[in-house]
Amino acid sequence: MKLKLVTSTLLPTLFAEFRLHGFEAPNGKEHVALTLGDVTTDEPVLARVHSECLTGDALFSLRCDCGPQLETAMRKIAEQGRGCILYLRQEGRGIGLINKIRAYAEQDKGLDTVEANEILGFLPDMREYDIAADMFTQLGIKQIRLLTNNPRKLKALTDAGVNILERVAHRVKTTAHSHRYLATKASKLGHLP
Ligand SMILES: Nc1nc2c(ncn2[C@@H]2O[C@H](COP(=O)(O)OP(=O)(O)OP(=O)(O)O)[C@@H](O)[C@H]2O)c(=O)[nH]1
């Protein structure tokens, strides 16, 4: 899918002064990327492809590890002085915010994260990564070192044409609340420990 890089600006954050790039997809979805340093050279770029999680990224939810993963990625990139975060608006693994809340309600009754998606009529993971390849290209990024524990994300990005030189493990601390969620990701969705 071809996106339009609409505009860029500086974004001072707690961790570093990033550049923020706004993209528009043909389906009307708006995505953003953060870059730090010169990412257009041949040296591989430390990168995170982060899927939107309003509850984890903005509301401090302990049901998942998204917030700490985003923060850790920003810290690691700030430490290196160079890197990129694609923030893709694929909330709830692609089912959307309200459906994710529905899925959480099913989990309150005892289902796990995969079973909850299935009972609502969704596949366990509906995300698509072809937009990521186009975003990296438009940012001038040629090859990346990807921060992830998800082998399916690694494969999907590679299939979409992203040149991944290395996977960099991206573990954060578990909490009592996120423990079961993370265990299900490992057993049913193939996430690496
Ligand atoms: N449908 C659904 N989505 C969830 C649930 N919990 C978190 N998410 C979404 O899952 C996405 C994050 O994906 P994860 O599977 O946690 O991790 P990942 O990005 O695939 O893998 P890493 O790169 O290792 O973090 C975000 O879009 C969240 O909104 C849930 O219980 N149900």
Ligand SMILES: [Zn+2]
């Ligand atoms: Zn989350």
